[in-house]
Amino acid sequence: MSSAAGAGEPSSSSRPGKEREEGADDSNRKVEDEGDLGLELYGAEAGWVEARTSCPHLLAMPAASADDLARVPAPDSQCSRCHHPSENWLCLICKDVLCSRFINKHMLYHYQESDHCIALSFSDLSVWCFACDSYLDAQSILELRPVYEVAHLLKFGERPPFRSLEVLDLCNGQNGGSSSSS
Ligand SMILES: [Zn+2]
Numbered sequence: 001m002s003s004a005a006g007a008g009e010p011s012s013s014s015r016p017g018k019e020r021e022e023g024a025d026d027s028n029r030k031v032e033d034e035g036d037l038g039l040e041l042y043g044a045e046a047g048w049v050e051a052r053t054s055c056p057h058l059l060a061m062p063a064a065s066a067d068d069l070a071r072v073p074a075p076d077s078q079c080s081r082c083h084h085p086s087e088n089w090l091c092l093i094c095k096d097v098l099c100s101r102f103i104n105k106h107m108l109y110h111y112q113e114s115d116h117c118i119a120l121s122f123s124d125l126s127v128w129c130f131a132c133d134s135y136l137d138a139q140s141i142l143e144l145r146p147v148y149e150v151a152h153l154l155k156f157g158e159r160p161p162f163r164s165l166e167v168l169d170l171c172n173g174q175n176g177g178s179s180s181s182s
């Protein structure tokens, strides 16, 4: 009495013929021929983004002390030479305020005369090094942070939102004392 059950169907798990998954990769290539308008936009944007995170001329800056930072003038200070009223540059070496290359070029002349090459724009708080011919990243360069922060405070009435700062961790220490149960 043995029921010979279980004689199931023969399992046909082996499928012949693999399917090709995605063989058509030449459909993506068409998009690149859009003309040179896209290229121009990309170029301008790349020039702006490339802010240096280091600069050998930072050594010329005075050490950031409370005394030195107190010399940072109001962002609406006028050019010390031609008295142009707005969008001037602050020389970070001597804290002189001078107008841009689009006005009377006094900051540029100042660099050529005195070799003071690092300046902060009071229009957007970007930092430019004339010697490097490049923007400097005020958020990632430690030497620039104090003066950038003071300028931001003077211009906007609040401190800049820095990315990740040890200084901020120190400030947050006042919250750390609370002992949570669970
Ligand atoms: Zn000027």
Ligand SMILES: [Zn+2]
Binding pocket: 091, 092, 093, 094, 095, 096, 110, 114, 116
């Ligand atoms: Zn100067």
Ligand SMILES: [Zn+2]
Binding pocket: 055, 056, 057, 058, 117, 129, 130, 131, 132, 133
């Ligand atoms: Zn430089």
